[in-house]
Amino acid sequence: KAGVTQTPRYLIKTRGQQVTLSCSPISGHRSVSWYQQTPGQGLQFLFEYFSETQRNKGNFPGRFSGRQFSNSRSEMNVSTLELGDSALYLCASSSWTGIYNEQFFGPGTRLTVL
Amino acid sequence: GIQVEQSPPDLILQEGANSTLRCNFSDSVNNLQWFHQNPWGQLINLFYIPSGTKQNGRLSATTVATERYSLLYISSSQTTDSGVYFCAATDPNTGNQFYFGTGTSLTVIP
Numbered sequence: 001k002a003g004v005t006q007t008p009r010y011l012i013k014t015r016g017q018q019v020t021l022s023c024s025p026i027s028g029h030r031s032v033s034w035y036q037q038t039p040g041q042g043l044q045f046l047f048e049y050f051s052e053t054q055r056n057k058g059n060f061p062g063r064f065s066g067r068q069f070s071n072s073r074s075e076m077n078v079s080t081l082e083l084g085d086s087a088l089y090l091c092a093s094s095s096w097t098g099i100y101n102e103q104f105f106g107p108g109t110r111l112t113v114l
Numbered sequence: 115g116i117q118v119e120q121s122p123p124d125l126i127l128q129e130g131a132n133s134t135l136r137c138n139f140s141d142s143v144n145n146l147q148w149f150h151q152n153p154w155g156q157l158i159n160l161f162y163i164p165s166g167t168k169q170n171g172r173l174s175a176t177t178v179a180t181e182r183y184s185l186l187y188i189s190s191s192q193t194t195d196s197g198v199y200f201c202a203a204t205d206p207n208t209g210n211q212f213y214f215g216t217g218t219s220l221t222v223i224p
Contacts (some may be wrong), residue, residue, distance in 0.1 A: 031210055058211070090155075092157075102162040107156045
């Protein structure tokens with residue numbers, strides 16, 4: 001099985017711009033979660049989508065949004081970028097059987113905001 | 115949410131040495147996993163271990179769910195083991211959200 005893929009891998013934007021990141025989960029996985037990793041805050045949960053519905057959301061401003069398509073691919077969008085949004089963005093997929101729920105991470109998208 | 119404490123924060127080992135990394139949780143958790151973050155940032159799955167003991171080569175892990183901790187053992191360490199190790203788990207009350215520890219940075223010197 002192919003692993004979790006994320007595009008693009010690297011991105012440079014300027015303050016005020018917006019950005020869209022994409023995540024394709026492992027085939028058959030219906031749950032996709034997004035995380036932000038920064039040196040100061042560590043790994044923080046952004047949101048989780050399951051069957052095209054946002055099921056859980058972390059403590060991030062409304063500038064951070066996401067969606068999931070019928071094929072389980074997910075996108076996250078950050079509008080009005082700030083310098084502090086520079087981070088590694090990771091997505092994870094899982095099958096979510098309710099009992100067994102191992103999560104697998106993609107390679108990440110490294111976003112730099114200038 | 116759940117608080118996750120990892121110790122030690124930093125570890126320097128001579129090649130061939132053994133080590134134990136610990137993860138403590140503030141409350142009951144499920145879906146506990148250990149990861150190794152490679153130099154490019156990807157989190158590589160080491161163990162899915164909500165309870166019990168598992169072994170994979172030189173690595174093994176034990177989770178004592180009733181006492182809210184998990185241990186990762188690395189034996190005969192190699193320079194390729196260097197990197198940051200994270201434990202993470204989900205809260206039974208908040209679905210699929212992972213709570214991560216702050217990681218243990220391991221450096222193995224030849």
